[in-house]
Amino acid sequence: MQTHTSPTHPAESSTPHWTVGDATVHRIDEIPLPPATGPWLLPAATPDVTAQHHWLRPDFADDAGVLHLDSHTFALTVGTLRVLVDTGIGNGKTRANPAWHDLSTDYLQRLTDAGFPPDSVDLVILTHLHTDHVGWNTREVDGTWLPTFPNARYVTSRVEREFWAGYEMDEPRRQMFRDSVDPVEDAGLLDLVDVPAEGTEVAPGVRLVPTPGHTPGHIAVQVSSGDASALITGDLLHHPVQLPHPHIGSCVDIDPEQSEATRRDLLASLAGTETLLLGTHFPDPTSGHVVSDGDGDTYRLAPVPPTRAGA
Numbered sequence: 001m002q003t004h005t006s007p008t009h010p011a012e013s014s015t016p017h018w019t020v021g022d023a024t025v026h027r028i029d030e031i032p033l034p035p036a037t038g039p040w041l042l043p044a045a046t047p048d049v050t051a052q053h054h055w056l057r058p059d060f061a062d063d064a065g066v067l068h069l070d071s072h073t074f075a076l077t078v079g080t081l082r083v084l085v086d087t088g089i090g091n092g093k094t095r096a097n098p099a100w101h102d103l104s105t106d107y108l109q110r111l112t113d114a115g116f117p118p119d120s121v122d123l124v125i126l127t128h129l130h131t132d133h134v135g136w137n138t139r140e141v142d143g144t145w146l147p148t149f150p151n152a153r154y155v156t157s158r159v160e161r162e163f164w165a166g167y168e169m170d171e172p173r174r175q176m177f178r179d180s181v182d183p184v185e186d187a188g189l190l191d192l193v194d195v196p197a198e199g200t201e202v203a204p205g206v207r208l209v210p211t212p213g214h215t216p217g218h219i220a221v222q223v224s225s226g227d228a229s230a231l232i233t234g235d236l237l238h239h240p241v242q243l244p245h246p247h248i249g250s251c252v253d254i255d256p257e258q259s260e261a262t263r264r265d266l267l268a269s270l271a272g273t274e275t276l277l278l279g280t281h282f283p284d285p286t287s288g289h290v291v292s293d294g295d296g297d298t299y300r301l302a303p304v305p306p307t308r309a310g311a
Helices: 037-041 047-051 107-113 131-137 158-165 171-180 182-186 256-270
Strands: 017-020 023-032 070-078 081-085 123-125 138-141 144-147 153-157 190-193 200-203 206-210 219-225 228-232 276-278 287-292 299-303
Touching (some): 017 219, 017 228, 017 276, 023 219, 023 228, 070 219, 123 200, 123 206, 131 171, 144 171, 144 182, 153 158, 153 206, 158 190, 171 182
Parallel strands (some): 123 153, 228 276
Antiparallel strands (some): 023 070, 070 081, 206 219, 219 228, 287 299
């Protein structure tokens, strides 16, 4: 695997970031998702449910109980290695969801400003192969979708890719694979990784953890350095309201029962620890510690805001 240098060192960036031992995890913002996203995505997270938890306001929900959700990715440095976890929605793509259709954002500039120009990225980890997690896998050049990160190894779970290979896709999903997955495979850049129950390390301090349910091969990403650790959720968790209500699942979970069981197990393993939970769709402040909230297996997020250099 090649490593690269950049004129902009990530630590000098004003991009929101967290320090995890010797590693630095940056949040690369794409777009805030519209208010209608919450009721569609998490239909059981009603305003009455949200109102039960004052700590959700104002960052994670408004006073009317409308959930705040974002699309962003995480870029991190481990030693000299530059790693990107998920790639968001992407620009200029034909999508059935109007909130994702034909976007024109400055995501790549934000990524570059954080010290991760596309040519410098060494490893792209895809938590799963859903539309809003693979979009910047590619960008359009002269009418052709080409890998955005040509020097990177793209990795995802073998179970995940093989599931979709045998899935009867509708046309919007086939379109997503044509423009955002197939070109990476055709370029020989996609590596399928077997992820055992205990997880597997794909780079020093970067571990893939199986978290099935939302999709069969869904993975979370654990970042460890010294005594510090963080866990990037992917879509195991979409919103902090799921900490006190782990039974609340997404309308697009492939296996809702497994998704709930995975969520409960993970939250129990994180509760009371110093591991940072980094939500792939959590709005600012995005990260926190999982702490017990009453009796039983109910939890809340104790926010850990990111650092903004120069702020």
